Amino acid sequence: MAPLLEVIGVSKQYPGVLANDDISLTVDSGEVVALLGENGAGKSTLVKAVFGLLRPDAGEIRIKGEPIVFGDTNAVIGRGVGMVHQHFQLVPVMSVAENIVLGDEPRRGGLLNMKKARAEVRALSERYGLAVDPAAMVEDLPVGMQQRIEILKALRKEVDLLILDEPTAVLTPQEIDEFLNVVRVLASQGVGIVLITHKLREVMAVADRVVVLRGGKVVGITTPKESNEEGLAQLMVGRSVVLRVNKGDAHPGKPVLTIKGLEVRDDRKLKAVDGVNLEVLSGEIVGVAGVEGNGQRELVEAICGMRPRAAGEVLVGGVPTENMHPHAVHLSGISHIPEDREKHGLVSSYSIADNLVLNQFDQEPFARGWIRNAGEITKNAHVLVKQFDIRTPSIKATAGTLSGGNMQKVIVARELSQDFHVLVAAQPTRGIDVGSIEFIHKQLIAARDRGAGVLLVSAELDEILSLSDRVAVMSGGKIVAVLDATGADRAYIGRLMAGLHD
């Protein structure tokens, strides 16, 4: 019997770049194939070709032995292929059931039959073991649940092949675990799955086969059993990658950031940070480990002046920063890599050059009095783009056109090119490719070695452990322990994160 999906010698040329270069692979029913590669390796181009969203220049794609017509999405959908897009295609103000039936609605006479829609959704969710409440409003649901709705939407069309485009980029660690279970359940029911990702751990956990892409070519097809994370990473970037970061000993000096009895409330006015005391010395990296939603976000926002403090104080280099505007906090010596880069880190409709001076555009030398100094801004941009390896055709391109990794490099470049005593880095490598992660890690260590105090908040425990000199574990809004990073026990930290300390 023919494989579920056959890609045979597919090539796609874009102006200036060969996005897919003679790619061949197969996917069978019930098989999970991970498509692994850095940003720009050609993963998205390939699945768009499979899903009929673009026309390759050469090659053939067969579904169940029959070739598809390139560029005809509806025909591909008709052949049993579903795709879950990276950006959710859901209407926030509608119910789960309304979202799932949209486009192919059950009717009764001329009217919409919502009772039947809800029943259909319940049946679907039972069949695949994906629990959802059909009547819930999508906007009230957490991201992991919204993704589940996207998957159900695809499954409703009786799919044999499901394409998942970077499905875990926006999920929390627990949601990722749940998601991987869902993938296993679907595969066990005979659905063939193409999983696009650049997260090695997920690949190792769930894939039956791994297809590694680099520069538009297939550079390796292997299985998790025959490979390991280091080997896959090396294939992806074409050189050996240091997953454990090389760094010298820390030389801690005086306290640069002192947090005393800090209490912060979240958006629902509940206490999110509950009496935190923490000191960051110059020349060290303090990692804040914790399950997301245990007050890390509120802690960072309170330090940076983006959220009012209910009690306690934050001193930067011994100077209190009470009731300061975020800009004033920044001027007092805090650089900040925010968690949500597109909301708080950049103005995506501004040029890269302008984004690189976003918090100092009104100061010398980027302004003379109240007039901008375009020459200096341009010069600054050229220097930083080179120094921080920001890959862009032009410094005049808008920040929104960059990939996640390059956006993050713009923020890092801006924050690290200024004078600062403290760097607050929140999830600095979330959702970006391995090469950019490595680069940003090196920059954080370089900042430390220049004598700054770094407060690193991350949901990835590996990242915390490999970068930090000291680890503060946060649970339920409290710092439950501060440990030396060398020789720290993962399992013990895991228990602390889960609130099982005694």
Next chain:
Amino acid sequence: MSQLKSKRNYLLIAVAAVFAYFYHKDGAVTTSVVSTAISFGLPLALAAMVGIMCERTGIVNIGIEGTMLISAFAAFFVASTVKSIIIGLIAAIVVGMLAGFLLALMAVSWRMDQIIAGTIINILATGLTSFLFKQGHTLPSAMPEIDIPVLQNIPFFGPVLFMHGPITYFGLIFIVFLWVALFHTVWGLRTRAVGEHPGSADTAGVSVLRLRYLNVTLAGAVGGIAGAFLSLELVGSFERGFTAGKGFTALALMIFGRWNPLGALAAAMFFGIAQAVTNQLMIDQVVNIPQQFVNMLPYVMTILVLAFAAGKVRPPAAEGQPYEKEQA
């Protein structure tokens, strides 16, 4: 939700109590005031439906004023030239649909700024109707009033609801029909999805562009009927600047009614009552204020409505944004 409903019920009871009191005091005047209020409120309500149909699919239509103006003009002059009210009405519908189609062309296909597209329609309508306007035309006959047998004999409700012209009946029925369509049909679900998150509709196989064209053009037809109501049924003539800002007031009512046909209808009727009461007070010489202040009333109320309601409402999320398929 239930809190909101009980609040609304109290309001309805209060309104009913006020009417009952005045009806008890002077039945004839109260009946005539409320009946007039419906006539004043109806064109506003229909115009608000135009806005709802467009904005629910994500197209801002500030050309309602122009659509009504040029349709009212077409209705009056076609009816008086060919001596047929019916053909005048048809002309208004056709002209309204053309205006809607023009807006769709500019906003959907050409991806123009929708405020500018609407303004173009308004300027075009003002210019054309002023230029082509001629004195001395009259309608062949007045729009007939249709009194519904039996029902018209119900005290108060009979004269208020069942002794009107045909467009009034059509309008009231249409508004209820639109409410059902918007919230209980496949068309409504898709329309709302396109207005909130066009990408989700597109990936589900719903053509965003086609639905936007359809809705904006159909909304134009409704605007045409609203215009015809003004020149054929309510006034029976046409003057330059005849619509006097009703299309803009309707946008405020649409917002006040939270993009819900019944909400906008209630808002429009509240407006109608305010105007009818003021008229009555002037006729009775209870108050003696210059006519200009009375004419200002809709504008003042529009400002008040927007100032007090606009902050709390939530328009369709994709409103005003042209839709582009994700680049493949």
